[in-house]
Amino acid sequence: MSTNRRRMRVASVVAGIGIVAVLAAGCSRGGGTPNSTEDGAAEASPGITDSSITLGITTPLSGPTAGPGTCTVAGITAYFGAKNADGGVEFGDGKTRKVEIEALDDEYDPQKAKANYDQLKSSVFAMTAGLGTPTNRAWREAAIADEVPQALIMTGDPIFSDAEESPWQLGFVPTYLNEGQAFGELLAGSGEDHKVAILSQNDDYGEGYVEGFKSGIEGADNIEVVKELTYEATDTSVDAQLTELAGSGADVFFNAMSITPLVISSLQKTQELGWLPSWFLPSNTSSPSAILEPGGAAAFPGVYTVAFAQSAAAPTFADSEEGAAFLSELKEFGNYPDPPAFPHCVWSYQVGATLEQVFAKMTEPTRADFMEQLRTISGYTAPLMLEGSTVDTTVDGQPAVSTVQVQKYNGKGYAPAESWDE
Template identity: 70%
Template sequence: MRTRTRNAIGVVALASAVALILAGCSRGGGGTSSDSVAPSPGITETAITLGITTPMSGTTAGPGTCTVAGVTAYFGAKNAAGGVKFGDGKTRKVEIKPLDDGYDPQKAKANYDQLKDSVFAMTAGLGTPTNRAWREAAISDGVPQVLVMTGDPIFSDQKQSPWQLGFVPIYQNEGEAFGTLLATSGSEHKVAVLYQNDDYGKGYVEGFKKGIEGASNITIAEELSYEATDASVDGQLTQLAATGADVFFNAMSITPLVISSLNKAQSLGWTPNWFLPSNTSSPGGILQKANDVSVYPGIYSVAFTKAVQSPAFADDEDVKTFLSDLKAYADYPDTPAFPHCAWSYQVGATLEQAFEKMTSPTRDDFMKALRSISDFSAPLMLEGTAVDTTADGQPAVSTVFVQKYNGKGYATATSWE
């Protein structure tokens, strides 16, 4: 009897050992922690590493560099204060590994391949085509691709994949907000549309058309597209100007093309109201680099963050802390011209919320924690907006306000002016 008992105990012990080995070999495993939980790659008991692939050179380098600067500044300040306390009770420093993809999808995929085995998660990177380039690989590898800077709704669809989550409002939400404002203006408008011929541009147009659906006062005079690789859209501007439209819906992501479009329209004597997507509406990075934009009766965009360049927020504590952190920890001495610096700073704060909820050092537990955040007022958020990661089909931020440029910054537009 005793012999059988000892053998039974030995069998149980052997089975337990095999179970632990198998757990360590499961997807995302990377050794065992002191608590016998197999941590995913990129996390230790003292540090966690995040990867970013984003354009830090080329035509979108301005906003792309910001996607690194903001999150680096946020965690730089946290690291200087000792680190982030995770839900498992351990305090970790957060390390950022950024790589430049130049807004080239093939380079973005190569960057992901280089980073995937050494980082815990990928985050913050800018671009729809560049993020799409390695989305399927991330799903297959079980690597979180989260709080990325694309409004493509595919990144927030849990039914397609539990490994992705966008941060900024989807393009449809932005387009619809402007369309709704225009439709409720009480006056007739003729609209000319120019959109980037990809999911980015098409998403904005889809949302805009939803916003004006059933509105008898809105007519789309003409709708043209361009390729993101085009060096000029002068031909499209000339054709659209001939319509005499009083509103120009310009769903464009390429910074130099936005500036040249503003200038070309002026040279044609066409001065409509403009709508610009949030990522190409920067006062300092775009509007103030074009010719005198005061000739246009109104330039509209949407926002969910405080405009850090605006005098209205000069004494705001969030803004002052953000600018100080950006200078101290991201070597970014100037007030950023693009909102992406603020957005990625908010990404850092949202990631911290998830880290504080994690009870195991695994990617699975991280995604569960990340998907449980609701009504979180991240730094720099406008009143009335919040981070909510619990709604399937929506990114972390889904509420936006239409704003009108006033010569220095943007102010909320509650009605058509």
């Protein structure tokens, strides 16, 4: 493709990742009163002109979470890259703008994420799509103080969807409580007796999943949590915890873990120990090809997760018109040549589509107007969503997507799990 049709730019990406950032400019959300120009029009916020808007992303592009982190840039880059090639995105003020993405690598390190935000905040209109609870939390308060939107980010931490606590924030993916509760309710509804062992990340990520799960089984006499342990996100092994949990007699393992290599090694270690429970895995660490297959997940009676979007790794994905278009755009504009193993590529593509809905409502080139319009999207079916899931940003305390479906691994991909089935 010729350079006059698009310009690709990425900052601080480790060699070999091959992710790109495409012309696209970003919006934000806020609640302040914008300054006015002499003719009475609202003064434009940083990162937006009459012809372009710039969005910033801080996300892990290297290190153990580089797989999903790279996808958070590739998907949104693909979406707006295609839009830019067609002339740009039409805004509610009547102007058509190209969208530029500036992405920085934080290696899933909160301090680096904060430094990236500090570097980007004055030149981008809004921050978006970045992966990680601790990394997004690291600069949440700064974004509030600076009145910079932190919009449709990839964390299930509910604090980002609380308009009072986080007036310049909104999460995109379902909260950890949403996910954990859905699995808990499915398990409790089985009518069978189950003993559950829990291993969770020792932070808001892990705590949210556990809280949601426990709310899902509340009042269920057939479910007993027999052992709970935690691990640190910086740990390189959880063998000791798994050995202890294996002795609990649990037939269900609730594993609230965000680190890809640890999930794989945990699947392998429990088999070595001869402990073969049914598993629950978070949506962001449940990839069939990148995690379950190398971990030997087929050895377990059931591996469950939740989803709201179609899986690009599914054998039939490319056969649909939407799926084929996504893969083509991901390759051409996102510089991502293969079907993604992680769902985050689809999620961030959906973030791009949702942002376009917001842009279409904006009548002023300000972060404040962006935030106001961000809270008005209701009943929007973004591309590649599962039936029954929609984008709704109007419910305080909930992220843009709050509906999930429990799914069970079938050896190749996932199928809906309408009831507990071992």
